[in-house]
Each structure stands twice: as structure tokens, then as C-alpha cells.
Amino acid sequence: MPLYRQVSDALAERISCGGLVPGDRLPSEAELGAEFGVNRLTVRQAISELVRSGKLRVRQGVGTFVASAVPPIDIDVATLTVEAATARTTSAFSAHGWTVREQLLGRDEQDDPEARAQLDDPTGPLHRVRTLTVANGEPWILSSYWLPAELAGAVAEPSDGDVFAAVTHSNGLQLRYAWRSFSAAAATADDAQRLHVPVGSPLLIREGLNRDQDGRPVVYVHRRARADRARFVLRHEPD
Amino acid sequence: MPLYRQVSDALAERISCGGLVPGDRLPSEAELGAEFGVNRLTVRQAISELVRSGKLRVRQGVGTFVASAVPPIDIDVATLTVEAATARTTSAFSAHGWTVREQLLGRDEQDDPEARAQLDDPTGPLHRVRTLTVANGEPWILSSYWLPAELAGAVAEPSDGDVFAAVTHSNGLQLRYAWRSFSAAAATADDAQRLHVPVGSPLLIREGLNRDQDGRPVVYVHRRARADRARFVLRHEPD
DNA sequence: GAGTGGTCTAGACCACTAG
């Protein structure tokens, strides 16, 4: 077994067995190298695995810390309308005493073949609206919404966590889900910067298509959630 | 911008712009180092990011290759009974012309606090059954099933991809889902070995609870799927 | 045997953070 794996396992053992508790600072990389009798680069390789799996958190110039074991928030996906989904998500956060806010990052004409196909290939341009869902000052979910340009103008900085309240109200639309999908991917450099995770960390991806009350596809949504922060739950029975 | 990121971006560019197509072998790490004027370790750091994101695939002693862009299989999760879910999954694979098989890895008395709690804290021991779903000789999904010991005995090596056919038939059970959840995590060393991915790769995780026809919780399932191979889809409307 | 990737070392310099 390679040295970095041995070091990684030893550190993971200390964390799981209570020798190191969330918030604790690890010895510096140089100290760990001396302790295990290995080079600093070998220590770094061990640490980087634990960082990607969410067990450690590194702060440049400060140190390496044991991550706090916050269980991920369960977000219910058994809802059909967008209003209900937003309400469920907000209540999932407030049940933990957390305030949640969806922050507008910007909008542009960035097209996307997948989005265009899902929206039945509309003739006009597509606009992409990007948002960041923040709870207690920490980033949780990075979202992109593709929608026809004429609707995107109504998107507003939300006061209550719902970016599309203005869109649905001002256009008399009632949006409901046609389908949702769940997948996973490694964080890109952009994801990493926005979500405060290292490049390559696992992200949970939820895509979906919303139709209006007449069955027309209106919004294609792509969300990228920190895997350590959020989990999607599908309940098939009443609680 | 650090050198390894520049190298990584340059290689990603060659892939996305068609300079390198799926199956192509990259120049060796030493050659890439000479080409970009950087150390071999810097090249390796660049490559490792692309491997975790699924763009490249490394074979020791052979070379580094552009990964084939196989779109992930859509697995429908809108079904309520286990039989229907198995049938849907099998048909999703056969629609691509792939044969799928669920291979029994073993069973043990490994307990799990989450599983035990979900199964309403049964008095007897819990057994864990582990399987690997293989399609066309490639690993796709690593599953663990926790169930009461008296039922685990009926688990058999499946001939038709359904590990639990014997359990349900011999006990007169009809299993249906109570809930399912979707999350993501980094591949552990064990995941990596079983699923043929590097440690730290993103995995898509689906957990769920099955009840029998009398509402008793019977099986707690935990699946870990290669993120580049599988996607779960929830359809809210008929096709 | 030749070539590939996998691991490891020693040493260096830089960027960032805190006191």
C-alpha cells in the first residue's frame, strides 16, 4: 500500500475515532511529514483525498481543519409545481434554523444545445440566468435557468428566495415540472470558486424542465449542489 | 493562473475542439512535459483533474486516453414496486443494446446504524448483501442491501439480473418503495477498486427503503453509481 | 526489454493569513 494511502488512512482513523473532532486544526504539513517520516508532498497527496471526500478543509495561510459533520439538507422533490418546490426547500432550511437566499449572479445570452432541444427549439434567443443559493452566508447550490428572452426580462433579484416569482406573476404563468434528473459530476474551476470547494469535489446535479399550464416547455433548469450540503429526497408515501 | 491549470485547460481545449477524439492516446507524460516546458509532476497534476472529471482515462503501463463520451444511462425512478423498477432498469440498458447483470459480491453481518434505524430497529441481526451491476463487462453500480437475517438466506446469484426475485417469491412478499434519496460523494478506495474509477471520482448515490405489502420496512438499499455511467430520471408526465 | 504511468524524495520559492 502506498505511503500516501497509509497516511490518509491514519488521519481518517483519527477523525472517525474521535482523536480529532470537527474544528480541530491538524499539525502543519511539515510536522505531519516529520511525524510519519515522509515527504511533505506525500502528506499533501494524503490530505487532498480527505479534502475531496469532505473530511478535511484547508485554509491557505492558516491550516488544515477537520470539517464539521453537518448532515446534508433533505430537499423534497415529490412536488409538481414550482411554487410548492420553492416552499418545501425554504422550509427544509428553516427547519434547521437557517436563512436561505437565492442570489442573482447575472444573465446572458449563453445558449445551450441541451436546453434548446428541451425547450422544443424556439425561434428566438435563449437567455441564461445564473443564481447562487446561499444559506447562512455559505454557498449551497449554483443554478442556471434557460428561458426565452422575452421572459428573462422579468427575472428580478429575489427578496424571498424565489427568483421566478416575478416571471410567473407578471406573465400569468403557472409552472410545473415535466421531469427532473439526478446525476453527479466533479467540480470545475468555476464551480469550485463559486461553491467554495476544491476542484474535483463531487457535486450533485439536478436538471429539470418546467412547462406552463398549456404544456409548453418554458424553463430548463440546471442545478449544481455541494454534495456535502444537499440531498434530494423522493417520498412515495405521506409522513 | 498556475501552470498545471494552463496545461489542463490546453488539453481540455484539444478534446472539446476535436483535436483529440475519444479513444486517442495522449503523448506520454514526459513528452507533454517537454512540449509545455514543465515538469512531469505538473503534467500529472493537470491530467489528474481531467481524469476525475471523466474526460481522460489512464491505463498504467499503456498510456493516457481520451474517454469515450458515452452519455449516461437514464434510469427511471418513478416506479413504486421493486419488480417495476428492475424491469425499467433492464430495459434502459437493453435499449442501448447492452446486457446487464447483477453480480453477487457477498453477504455478511455488517450492521449499519442508518439501516437499522430505517428498518424500525429490528431485534434480530441484520445481514448486508453486496452486489455489482455490470453491463457489457463494465462495472456500473455498487449496491448494498440491508435486510433481516431470516430473509437474507434466500438471496441467490441472479440469472436474470434480479437478486431479490428469490426473496420476494419464497416469502410471498411484494416490495414497494417508501422513499428514495439522491446524493453524491467521492469514491473511496473500495469504490475505486470495484468500479474501476480513480479515488475521489464523483459517485451518484441512491438510498431507499422498501416496505412489504403490510407496510413493514424490509430492505434498506444503498447504491453507488459511476457518475459518468448512470443518471436517475423522475418523469412527472406520460411520454 | 522498452516504454508507460505510479510513487517518493529534497529542495526551492511564492501567496496568503495572522499577530
Place this chain on the structure above:
DNA sequence: TAGTGGTCTAGACCACTCT
């Protein structure tokens, strides 16, 4: 200013795969 993590180098040896 001191200490931390972030990046990079040169060089070495090993394990693996193919011919």
C-alpha cells in the same frame, strides 16, 4: 514577521503492459 498552505523543479526507482 513568522508560519501556513500552493506551486514547481530535478531526479530517482518501481509496477505494469506490450512486443
